Amino acid sequence: MTIAEEFKSRNFSIYGQWYALNLKPLSMYIPFGIISIIYSPILLFIEVPFLLRICPTSSKFDAFIRRFTTNFMRAIVYGAMSAGLWLSLIIGTSALIAPAVVLAIAAFFYLVAGLMKQEFTGSKTLGGQGVAQMIV
Template sequence: MAITDYFKISGFLQDMKSRNLSLYGQWIGITCIFLSLALGIANLFHINVVFIFGIIAIVQSPILALVEIPFLLKIFRIPDSLISFIQQLDTNWMRALFYAVNAVIQWLSLTCMATSLLALAILYTINVFCYAGAAILGQEFHQSNVVATVHVSETPAEAQIRNVL
């Protein structure tokens, strides 16, 4: 099986043309994963209390990865309680609430000092508007078309064994 069996590059173009705000929110969320990790590390070196918000940003990054990239739940060993929490976030309103909490946390970092975490707070806020807008417009919650869903029955036996090893 080739990599194209698991990742459809044309799916990104389909996502952008779909005009579904939850898909836009998912792509902004994926951007937030990397930005959260990078800005969290960058803000660890402040002598001010801001380094606590840097640590929080670093912790937010893997949580966002599990929320926005669902196949990671199948790859890593994760407690069932965390999986059930993440599965509860599979609606537009719950994602909007999740990102609102993250945004408030990062906006609070401005009370200590204006840092690059402002960019993260802004992206979280944009994500709140994407998911809330999708819910208000009655758009269904969708996952991205980039990651193909491959069922075990469709996978050759050699690939199943490789996946286990």
């Protein structure tokens, strides 16, 4: 079946497929999608320090994650991650704008906390101080 025949078929699942691809080459978005997927575990380990204790990770990865203990360092990493996803707009608008916006807002909050000279305080709910005592 040719593309013209597919569009004439009145089969809405085919229309859904083409609309989902937005008629743009999917391969152009794949690198940015991969980048976004890589950001996820990094953010989890940065924000939930308890995971470093329960997940088997290398000492290099642990050292990398432990760099982001201040508000300014977190603002920098979140800003860089956000900028990486904002670059996906060069190709065209996609769903990657949502994580770009969320990361930019998080970077803004960390930047404001740093400028106000507030010390980083971890949430106990997300594995901050006191969680290890609750488990033991």
